[in-house]
Amino acid sequence: MKTTLFELTHATETDIERIEQALRLNAGTIDLTNVPLRTIENRDLYVLIGYHSYSKGA
Numbered sequence: 001m002k003t004t005l006f007e008l009t010h011a012t013e014t015d016i017e018r019i020e021q022a023l024r025l026n027a028g029t030i031d032l033t034n035v036p037l038r039t040i041e042n043r044d045l046y047v048l049i050g051y052h053s054y055s056k057g058a
Helices: 013-022 037-041
Strands: 002-011 045-052
Touching: 002 013, 013 045
Parallel strands: none
Antiparallel strands: 002 045
């Protein structure tokens, strides 16, 4: 089963950095190198955080 925990639209590069910090991820874990600069400037980033459950009851 896939469960969505958090969804964020209209994010900026700063928002992504804050998410990494809040989740205690290493800086740069969420890779933005292939994202066009215009997308970042227009706040068109989309972040979906979730998990997959592999338990038998799911």
